[in-house]
Amino acid sequence: MLSSPSSVLYAAEPGLDVDEFCRVLLESGLGATRPTGDRPRMRQMLDQADLVVAARLDRPDRALIGVARSITDFSWCCYLSELAVSPSAQGLGVGKGLIDETRRLIGPRVSLVLASMPDSVGFYERIGMPRQPDAFWFKRSE
Numbered sequence: 001m002l003s004s005p006s007s008v009l010y011a012a013e014p015g016l017d018v019d020e021f022c023r024v025l026l027e028s029g030l031g032a033t034r035p036t037g038d039r040p041r042m043r044q045m046l047d048q049a050d051l052v053v054a055a056r057l058d059r060p061d062r063a064l065i066g067v068a069r070s071i072t073d074f075s076w077c078c079y080l081s082e083l084a085v086s087p088s089a090q091g092l093g094v095g096k097g098l099i100d101e102t103r104r105l106i107g108p109r110v111s112l113v114l115a116s117m118p119d120s121v122g123f124y125e126r127i128g129m130p131r132q133p134d135a136f137w138f139k140r141s142e
């Protein structure tokens, strides 16, 4: 368990390594709902993303402890598809920090939208993200 959130660096990482990405997803539990066993598909998810924000420890190994992957036009809308924090760093503000950095990078003209996992609803409520009753979704079939 980390003791302080002040040792975390947030930055866009367009070249994030697919194995690092999968590791954090799997550690957080979100990997169970993503095709982590299909590396070409995961690599395409990174390659075709518009914004990947990484949270790394400010120490020599720059260990990845969190990630936020979004699709956006940087003009009107942004869909945050994956937000994940390693268990050792949860509860220290890293999830909120990743959302804050994503919002900073897309700017005030762009809406941020996402679909929460059931266990994370309280997190989005806690950080003050408004809930929308009129969102719709065609689920993927594969």
Ligand SMILES: CC(C)(COP(=O)(O)OP(=O)(O)OC[C@H]1O[C@@H](n2cnc3c(N)ncnc32)[C@H](O)[C@@H]1OP(=O)(O)O)[C@@H](O)C(=O)NCCC(=O)NCCS
Pocket (backbone or CB within 6 Å): 028, 029, 030, 082, 083, 084, 085, 086, 089, 090, 091, 092, 093, 094, 095, 096, 097, 115, 116, 117, 119, 120, 121, 122, 123, 126, 127
């Ligand atoms: C959800 C997740 C991203 C939150 O990241 P985190 O770094 O632990 O969250 P933060 O420390 O920034 O939390 C901010 C606040 O929300 C609270 N919070 C965090 N997770 C919460 C949860 N699941 N339910 C209710 N409150 C939560 C924190 O206690 C904190 O409250 P505080 O302001 O009183 O200190 C992280 O728990 C995670 O990776 N979960 C597994 C993967 C997942 O479900 N991702 C979301 C997909 S939609």
